[in-house]
C-alpha cells in the first residue's frame with residue numbers, strides 16, 4: 001500500500017532516482033532502463049525470462065479486475081489503448097450483482113461490450129460516466145438512457161406534427177430517383193469514348209463489341225493467357241507478335257491495310273503514322289481529322305471496319321480459313337450498302353447517298 005500511494009504523488013527527482021536504483025539492484029535480468037514518474041504511475045514492470053531478455057509493461061488494475069486486497073486497484077492508472085486491448089480481448093465478464101461491471105465498457109453482453117455493439121452511441125456518453133457507471137446502476141430505472149447526451153437528449157416530441165424524411169441529395173429535401181441514380185454514379189471512372197460508340201449508328205452487337213474492345217475486354221490471346229486459357233501464340237492476321245486488342249485493331253499491319261483501303265475508298269483522310277497506344281486514342285485522332293458533317297458517318301464506318309477485322313480473326317481461329325485484305329474490304333463495301341439501307345444515313349452521306 002505505501003508503495004502505491006507514493007507512486008500516486010508527484011515525487012521529487014531524487015526520490016525517483018533512488019527508487020530506480022533499488023529496482024535495478026533487485027531485478028538484475030533484462031534490459032536496464034531508467035524509470036520516470038510517469039512510467040511508475042502508468043505501469044508496473046515485470047522481468048521476463050532470460051531467453052526473452054526484456055521487459056513488458058503490464059497495464060495493471062485497469063485491464064483486469066483485482067481483488068480488493070490489491071492496493072493499486074484504487075489508482076487511476078493510464079494504460080495505452082493497445083495494451084488495454086491485449087488484456088480485454090481474452091476477458092469476458094459474467095454479471096453477478098452488477099456492482100463491479102462497467103455498463104458501457106465491460107464485455108458483459110455475450111462477450112461483447114456496449115462499445116462493441118454500438119460504437120456510434122458511446123461518444124454520446126460522458127467519459128466520466130462511461131468509466132464509472134456500473135451495470136447495477138445503469139439498469140436501475142433505466143439510468144443508462146440518461147447517460148446518453150448530445151443529439152438524443154434534445155428530442156422533443158411534437159404530437160401534432162407527422163414524422164418526415166429529408167433527402168439531402170435534392171434541394172427541396174424530397175427523394176427523387178434521378179438524384180439517387182446520380183449519387184450511385186459519384187466517384188465513377190469515366191470512359192471518354194463512350195459517346196462515339198453509343199451515339200453513332202451501328203447494330204447493337206457491333207457497339208457492344210467496340211465497347212469491350214476499347215476497354216481491352218475482348219478475348220484476344222493476351223487476355224486468354226492471363227486467365228490460363230489456351231490461345232494462339234501470335235496474331236492470327238500477321239503472325240508477328242502476341243495478339244492484343246490494341247494490336248489487332250491499331251498496330252497490326254494486316255489490319256492497317258484494311259483500314260487504309262476502306263478509309264481511302266470513303267475519302268476519309270486518315271493518318272497511320274500517329275503515335276497512339278489504344279483503339280480509343282487512334283479512333284479519336286482519326287475522327288478529329290474528319291470535317292464536322294462527316295464525323296458521324298466516319299464513326300459508323302470505323303466500327304464496321306473494326307467489326308470485320310474481328311470477324312476475320314475469328315474465322316481464322318475457329319474455321320481455319322483465311323481471306324485476303326481485298327476480299328475483306330469487299331465484304332465491308334457490301335455491308336456499307338446494307339447498313340445505309342437499314343438506316344445509317346450519316347454513313348450514306350460519306351458516299352453522297
Ligand SMILES: [Zn+2]
Nearest residue numbers: 235237238252
Ligand atoms: Zn497482327
